[in-house]
Amino acid sequence: MNVWWTAFIWIALALAASLVSVRLALSVALAEILFGVLGGNVLHIQPNEWINFLAGLGGVLLTFLAGAEIEPEAMRQHWKAALAIGFVSFLVPFLGAMAYVYYVAGWEPNAAKIAGVALSTTSVAVVYAVMIETGMNRTSLGKLILAACFVTDLGTVVALGLLFAEANIWLLVFVIVLAVTLAIAPSLTRWFFRMVSAHTSEPQIKFILLLLLMLGALAVKAKSEAVLSAYLLGLVLAGTMAKNRDFMHRMRTMTFTLLTPFYFLKAGSYISLPALWGAAGLISILLVVKIAAKVVGCYPLCRAYRMPHREATYTTLLMSTGLTFGTISALFGLTHGYITQLQYTVLVTVVIGSALVPTIIAQTFFKPAVEEEVERESAPVMQQQASVAYEDR
């Protein structure tokens, strides 16, 4: 097919997904996955080499952006509890899902590992949005939960990056270069951003791309995964990025306009609708396994950190959400041949389900009453509870 025609079809799907997401107030990622399903099953679109590259770069940049969104101060304040809850929130679902698909569903060991990684995730963005609505984002419980989510995702990308890596000289080179880059990246980036101001040709974005591509190239050479280095680089640069909001906006615009549509459309195009119906039982069971594993791991810890039952349940359910890293892990498994298209369909559907089901349950039945606390704090509730009589102005 003519390259322009292929590009036209993919961008048409991306545009339709954008319009639907705006109209329905739905994440553009979710809309693109759904339009990808449509494209794959009805229009029979198939990713080619250049689409794979754009999609891969989109995944890497998305991971970098996700890592760069951490609040270093919140992590410093709650590091002990966040590490404990976040690590358990990764480990128990990872082991639980892996054990279930290996022993009960009869998946191959590598496929089981992918399932474990894909279902261990927590969606920081889903949790964040819920917290803005409840006003919990400014409470210390909210900051703790968000910090724990970052730790969970860190567990996921480390597992994805190391579980399938080959122990050879390139892995050693990758680890050394990664460690050095992470150590010097904050000061190097600050220096570069001071030297080169924002410009139409975007030297700042190119600098970050350079770091990401260098680390990605080494990661692939070591049979590891480029998202690991991207997420870690994002984490160490989070403080610098927080002071360069305009830069982050430009980078996000570029990523969400030109790269991630290919990534999410591709992710959706591999979902097989016929397989979906046949695997509905397994999908439901895995969703229950994921949530149950999060409950087993997180709830007791939350209680140990003196959270009341309602808050502990709410936290546990929010930690059960997943979207971005779950999709990234499943797509990694499919493109590297560790899982079949049927298994991919199952995993991505469970991941999408885990973004919706726990959030709805948490919001409907366990929403903590934090409004009063927020008002007492008289903090800018989302910039929102502006209670000012006009004569005071």
Place this chain on the structure above:
Amino acid sequence: MYTRILVGFDGSEGAERALNAGLALAKALEAELHVIMVEEDLPKYAATIGEYDEVKQQRDAYFAQLERQVHLAAQLAEVPVQTHIVTGHEVWSIVDFVKHHQVDLVVIGHQGHSTLHERVFGSTASSIVAHVPCHVLVVK
């Protein structure tokens, strides 16, 4: 009769009529007037915090403008007003506010959706009427 009145405001024509009615009632009854504005069309299930935050900033700017509009109208009517911008579902945010602030009258505008739309989705006004534990005035 009414001591605390809440007006739901989203900048629409119906909401402006509701605001005017709320201001007149509050002045006549010497009641405390609150105006709530709900940011409800933020992206659900976002892939990154930034995706959510960027839309949120746009909405914040829009609602800040609405807030100024409310204060200006209140100033002209010589009625003290307290404004509240909250994030969430339009109906449930208003219901929650009423429950937490002992509001005894809610004033809302009628949007005038098509019959088909209201049959399929129901109207915001009818949902609020059904769920708030106080009197509701729907202004057409």
